[in-house]
Ligand SMILES: Nc1nc2c(ncn2[C@@H]2O[C@H](COP(=O)(O)OP(=O)(O)OP(=O)(O)O)[C@@H](O)[C@H]2O)c(=O)[nH]1
């Protein structure tokens with residue numbers, strides 16, 4: 001589909017990003033979308049959002065072509081051999097069984113599957129970007145069908161959305177907010193990226209933005225940041241990070257709207273449920289079809305660029321944040337660790353961060369601190 005149309009409003013109404021935004025909104029509302037591939041059209045419905053009537057209508061209108069798409073990570077966790085992802089015939093599978101296929105750790109036996117193709121995988125990626133589980137109902141479409149009334153998106157639009165998100169963020173507000181224990185904090189709101197979500201940067205003190213600026217890039221954690229959950233170290237890291245920025249002479253805390261390592265609050269809560277049953281955080285995310293870390297730092301990079309920051313002292317224990325920033329051309333001149341308190345409930349989470357995500361944390365020390373406080 002071409003991005004240039006004669007109508008002067010056309011470029012605002014029809015662009016790659018607009019099509020992707022519309023398709024994500026449709027999936028979240030439980031409606032099917034059509035993915036336009038090179039020489040095929042694939043209808044897709046997110047099982048995470050679908051209702052039973054839409055599920056049944058989809059299968060009817062697909063005239064025998066409907067398949068359940070299970071991404072490879074999820075398929076592996078269900079014991080299927082499907083490195084490309086799996087396509088399963090939904091005949092005889094109830095709505096409830098199909099829905100559970102998107103998230104349950106164990107599932108009643110399923111019929112044989114075929115390997116999934118790139119367009120189905122593209123639909124799964126689109127669902128993840130829309131903060132939905134990536135297991136879907138899909139169907140290959142003939143040239144004309146009832147699905148022609150659905151919002152459509154090019155496979156290329158999805159690839160573009162996944163590969164490089166818009167760097168176009170605008171500054172909307174800049175307001176001083178008094179914070180406990182912090183002398184001066186100015187909250188800046190930015191808007192941009194997929195679905196035009198708002199992101200927040202907090203400027204602490206009056207840093208010299210032309211030098212090396214202390215920066216913490218913090219991903220939202222409702223349970224830890226707001227409720228003081230003992231399951232993770234996020235709340236501590238947020239407050240310790242702000243204080244450390246102040247002590248370093250001022251800097252910036254960017255608070256990114258990417259709850260649950262980019263999977264959203266509902267998926268994080270599902271993963272917590274599985275962790276209560278003994279899984280670690282990465283195993284629990286894999287059950288849902290997610291990679292170990294689904295976060296991106298494009299918004300943070302765009303905000304730093306907007307503020308004219310080119311060199312930073314990054315407050316983090318996470319090497320993948322450093323790699324993201326360095327790939328963007330921003331110099332990570334220094335790193336400052338941010339270590340919260342260890343608790344009996346978060347020690348395993350911290351150990352998993354070190355063992356499976358390479359975080360730089362002295363676990364033996366954290367364990368010893370915990371034993372001392374017992
Ligand atoms: N999916 C998932 N996300 C989690 C879990 N526990 C915490 N999170 C999320 O993990 C993210 C932690 O964010 P940060 O503190 O910025 O990042 P970090 O990777 O720990 O790196 P640094 O704190 O910079 O060292 C937040 O988005 C949390 O919501 C979990 O069990 N599952």
Ligand SMILES: [Zn+2]
Pocket residue numbers: 221223224225232233234235
């Ligand atoms: Zn947390």
